[in-house]
Amino acid sequence: DGGITQSPKYLFRKEGQNVTLSCEQNLNHDAMYWYRQDPGQGLRLIYYSQIVNDFQKGDIAEGYSVSREKKESFPLTVTSAQKNPTAFYLCASSPVGLSSGANVLTFGAGSRLTVL
């Protein structure tokens, strides 16, 4: 079955530590995205990538970093510079970028990060 796998599902971090969330897709999609969900707020875009070795900042990129070395992988690092990292993180993908004709994102099951 094709889909998006996010790991770990739950993660606890001490303040000051960097943590990396994994996102792998076997849908052969070109574009991948990271969103953050907080209670009472919509999903907010952190970073997106339309093609391997290229990515762009979303609306709330500060304190985060990404890489896109392989088509199927788009890991997100939450750095110690992120002031309020406790949240539910969602990875998504689409066959091509949204501006290239894609309309629908397919989401993974999410990773919940808690900073202690």
Place this chain on the structure above:
Amino acid sequence: DQQVKQNSPSLSVQEGRISILNCDYTNSMFDYFLWYKKYPAEGPTFLISISSIKDKNEDGRFTVFLNKSAKHLSLHIVPSQPGDSAVYFCAARYGNKLVFGAGTILRVKS
């Protein structure tokens, strides 16, 4: 600046009746609108969409209506079922981005 707003945090409906979820937007450049459904601790799943050039799209029990002059869209679920209980997100496309609303929790009582 919230460009997509879902003003009702929650909605409770009796099984078999109609559920109407509403969404307002401010950006007239949005060209595509979607509804996603989300269960706790899971990722959102796509439900139904509509292009900005249309005013209605139907898929089984789900119908989305778009009123461009009012910058308003709504999702109708008829008849509502207990399995429809979830969080529903409205989303709108602009360029490379999907902008999401805050979500509405739908509870369908049996």
